[in-house]
Amino acid sequence: MNPALIPLVTGTEVTFWVCATMMVLGALGLVLFRKAVYCALSMVVVMVNLAVLYAAMEGPFLFVTQIIVYTGAIMMLFVFVMMLVGIDRPDSTVETIKGQRVLGLIAGVLLAALLIYAIAGAVTVGPAGLAGPNAADGGNVQGLAGLxxxxxxxxxxxxxxxxxTAAVGAMVLAHHQRIHPKAKQRDLADERMRAYAATGEHPGTLPNSGIFATHNSIGAPALLPDGSVAEKSVSKTLVARGATIDPAGLQEGTRRNFEELERVRDADEEDDE
Known part of the structure; x- marks a missing residue:
């Protein structure tokens, strides 16, 4: 066999096929996973592998930008917000925006057309490569800065x-004019004591969310000593959006945790004896 006919596999090709496979799996996970946090992490997988492809094509600026800006900042912000608002609450099926299904269908059709156009262009036209930008004075980064x-x-x-403009608009929309002076700590304490004298409401702080430190989300309510849900630990925003709470399931989890705690304590006492 003629050695000249043996196809050579370069490191760039191996990197492409490995990263491309991971990107496809991550994209499928983004669509198929039921939990939002898993979808966000799947998107992180796609972005990290895209950054590796940039590095393999000798694009250091795009590689660093992809890691720092998109993977490190934006996607981690998504995950933080999901953990903050609760990842185990069911999504509301009530449409709050009229016509959003029609708009979503139109956007899906346009996105499909864009993908078909991009794939067709990639198949019919050869890759341009980065030889031109890398040949600029100073290299890739300087050439990109020049453009x-x-x-x-x-x-x-x-x-x-x-x-x-978008950032300023968001701040303006989120800002509200204060119509009352800001209450000081002494004013809040006096108000709590007046409520305790009038209605018997407990003057202490509100119960924390979460159960035995197994959750840190406001979507997991606190439990009272009898196993019932402490209503004041439930976010009013989540309730207004249709979040459901399963007291029986929470009580069962509490009972199992107490049994495990008793078992561990009994085992420790036996070891001490």
């Missing part, structure tokens, strides 16, 4: 202005 702050400076500044 951003040269040919595409107007689009770059327009995008920056759009992001700043």
């Amino acid at each position: 951003l702050f040269g040919r595409y400076i107007f689009v770059f500044e327009l995008t920056a202005a759009l992001l700043i």
Whole structure:
């Protein structure tokens, strides 16, 4: 057999097939997983492997940006918000925005058309590669900076202005005018004592959410000594959005935890004897 006819497999090709397989699996997990936190972590897998592909194609700026900005900041922010609002509560099936299904269908059709166009272009046209950008004066990063702050400076500044406008708009919408002076700590304490004298409401702090430190989400309510749910530990926002609480299941979990605690304590006492 002629050695010249033996196909050579480069490290870039191996990296592509490994990362591409992981990206496809991550994308499938994003669509198929039922829990939102698993979907977010699957998206992290896709973004990390995309960053590795950038590195394999000698794009150091895109590699670092992909890791720091998207994987390290945005996706971790998504995971943090999911853990904060509760990941085990069921999603509400009530539509709060009229026509969102029609808009979602239109957006899905446009996205499918865009994917078909991109895949068709990738199949019919050969890869451009990064030989041209890497051959610029100073290398890849300097060439990219020359494009951003040269040919595409107007689009770059327009995008920056759009992001700043969006941030300012979010702050304006979230801001509310204070109509009462801010209550001080002494005022809050006096109000609690007046409520205790008038209605017998406990003057202490509200019960913390979570059960035996197995949860740190506000979606997991606290339990009273009799095993019932402490209503004040349940977020009013989650209740308004249709979150359901299973007191029987929480009581069963409490009972199992107490039994395990008693078993461990009895075993320790036997060992001491």
